[in-house]
Amino acid sequence: MLKCQICKATYPDVFRLKCDCGGLLDVVNEFEKPLEDLLNSDYLDIRRYLNLLPVNQKTLPSLTPPITPVIERKIEGMKVLFKLEYLMPSGSFKDRGTYVTVAKLKEEGIKEISLDSSGNAAISFALFGKAENIRVHVFIPKHTSEGKKKLLRLLKAEIHEIDGSRMEVHEKAQEFKGATYVSHWYNPYFLEGTKLTAYEAFEQIGEVEYVIIPTGSGSLFLGLYKGFKELERFGKIKKIPKLIAVQAKGFESLGKRSKEKNMLGEGIAIPEPPRKEQIKSALKESKGVHISVSEEETKKALEELRSMGFIVEATSAVGYAGFKLLLKKELLKENSKTLMPLTGSGFKSLTL
Template sequence: MKQVKLICLQSGKEYSTSLPLWCSEEGGLLDLHFSAQFPLDKISSRPKTLWRYWEAIPIEHPSSVVSLSEGATPMHDIEIDGRTLKVKIEYMNPTGSFKDRGSSVLVSKLKEWGVSRVVEDSSGNAGASLAAYCAKAGIACDIFVPASTSPAKITQIKLYGAKVHLVKGSREEVARAAYSFAQQYHYASHVWHPFFFQGTKTFAYEICEQLRWQAPDSVVVPAGSGSLLIGCYLGFRDLKQAGIIQKMPKLIGVQAKNCAPLYEAFIRGDAFIRPCHAKKTIAEGMAISNPLRGTQMLQYIELSKGKCIAVEEEEIIDMLKILARKGYFVEPTCAAVIAGARRYLAEDAQADEVVVSALTSTGLKAVDSIQKITH
C-alpha cells in the first residue's frame, strides 16, 4: 500500500487520503507527501504514457486509472537566435495542453474516492481537460470560465458533456463563483487540489528520462496559477531524493508583463504576492493577478536558484509568428513562455547550458484571437 498523506500548508496538520479532501478543515491549501519510487527497468518496459511511472504516482489501484494515453510527449530542439532550446511538445496531449497530466491523476483519484460530481474554474485549458477526463470516468462536471474565454475552448468543454458557467469579470471572480458552488460539490480545482500536481510533476520525469536520466540546467515554464511550475519542482525533487538525478534545475517562471504579480514580487525580493493591477493580455492562460499558490511558487523558484521573467505583448506576438514559421502553431500563452525562454537564453544562460521549455497548448484553441493579433 502506498503511504500518502495530506498536510495543510498553514497549520501543518496532517490528513489521511482516505477521505475526498481538497482543502484542510481551516480552509487552507493542502500539499501531498509521498515517497516516489523509480524502478527504471520496469519504467522502460511499460507503455509510453505518464502511467509508466506508477510507483511515483499516489493512486492505489490500477483499476482506478482514468487515461487517454497522456504524457510521453516528444522533445524537440529548436533554434532561437542561434541558441538551442529543447521543448516538450505538450500540445500533443489528448485535449491539446499539458493540463491532461494533472487531470488524469486527479480524476483517477476522484474515481477511487467514488466522487460523482465536481466543480472547476479555468481560463479554458484546465476546464477542457478536466471535462474530458470526467467524461471518460462518468463523473458529472461543472466548469466556470470567464465570459471572454476563447469560443473554441468553450465549445470543447461543452462537447465533453460538462455544464459551462460563463462569469463576467476577472479570473479571480470566476474562481470565487466556482468556490461558492463547490460548497455543494467536490472542488476539482487545478490550483487547490494537491492530486493535480501529482500529474503535472511527470513532465519533470519525462524530461530527465529523455535526457538519459540526467537533469537539465534550467526549465522555463509558465507562472500563472503554477500548475506546471509547482509540478516541475515536485517532480525534480522526487528524482533527486530517489538518487536518480544529482541536481535541481533552475526553474524560470514566465509571466506576461501586463499581469505579472509573481515577477513583481520577485523583483522586490518579497516572499509573498501582492495582487497586481492587471492590464489586458493576449496570454489569457496566465492572466492571474493574485495566484493562490503564489508564495509557494516564489519559494520553489528561490530553492531552485531560478528567476522570474515578464514579457511584453509585442514579444509574445513576435514569438507566436516565429514558432509558426518553424511549424509550431501555439496559443499566445504558450508563445509567452517561449518568449521568456528567448530572453533567458540571451541574458542569463551560459553558452553550454541545457535549457528545456514547453509548447504548452495548441493554437487551435485560440484561432479567433490569433487571427486578430496577427492580421
C-alpha cells in the same frame, strides 16, 4: 499522505482540497526503492510512472495521457528542447493533473464536480468527465476564446460563463454548491500529474540547466519543481535546474505588477494565485528568476514558434518570449540546455 503547509496536520491519500485549518495541502511521498525499480516498463504512456503516484491502480481513468515528444532546436547557440505538451488528448498539459485527480475521484465514487478555469483545465476535465461519466460544471470567463467554449459544449460540460475577471470567476465557482469542487489552484493531486513532465524529460534528454515555464496558478511550475526534487532525492540529478517563471505583463504575481496589460496570456492571467509563496520559495531554491513579457513580445514569439512548426496558443508563447528576453539580456549560460514545455494547442483559439 497529505500534509498541511500551515499546521502540519496529515491526512490519508483521499481527495481533499484544503486542510481543516484552511491551509494548502501537499502530497508527501516516501519512495523506498531506487527509481529503476519503480518504473513500469510494461507501458509506453504515463502509466510508466504509476508507482510514483498516490493512486489506486485498480480504478485508473480509462483515458491515458501519452508521454509527450521532445524536439530539439539550436537557437542562438543554445540547445532548446521543446516538450510538446499541447499534443495531450485535450490539447494541454492539464491532462496530467486531471488524470491523477480523476483517479482519486473514481476511488471515492464522486460523480459530479465543479471547477473554474480560463479554458484548458475546463476542457481537460470535460473530456475526462465524458469518458468516465462524471458531470462537470465549468466556470469560465466570458472572454474565453470562442474555440474553447465550442469544445466545452461538444464535450457536454455544464458551462457557467462569468462576466468578470479570472479572480471573480474563481469566487463564483467557490460559491457553487452541489458538486465537488476540484480547483487545480489548490488540489494537491494535480501537481502529482504535472510532476511527471520532469520525469519524462529526464528520461528523454537527461539533465538540463534551465526550465522555462509560463506561470499563472503555478500548476505546471510547482509540478516540475516537485518532479525535479524527487529526481534529486533518487540521486538521478545533481541539482534541480534553474526554474524560470514567465508571466504576462500586468498580471505579475511574483514581482512588481506592470501598468501595461498583456491580454494574450489567458491561461496565466492570475494576479493572486493561492500557491504564490510556494512558487517564490521554489524559485529561490532553484536559483531561478521570474520575468514578464509584453503583448508585442508574445505575438512575435507566437509567430516564431509557428515558423518552427509549433501551433500553440499565445499562453505557451509567453514562455518562449521570456526565453528570447533572457537571451537578449545575456542572462543564460552559453551552450546550455533548456527545457521548454509548449503548454497548450493553438487549435482551440484560432483568433491570433
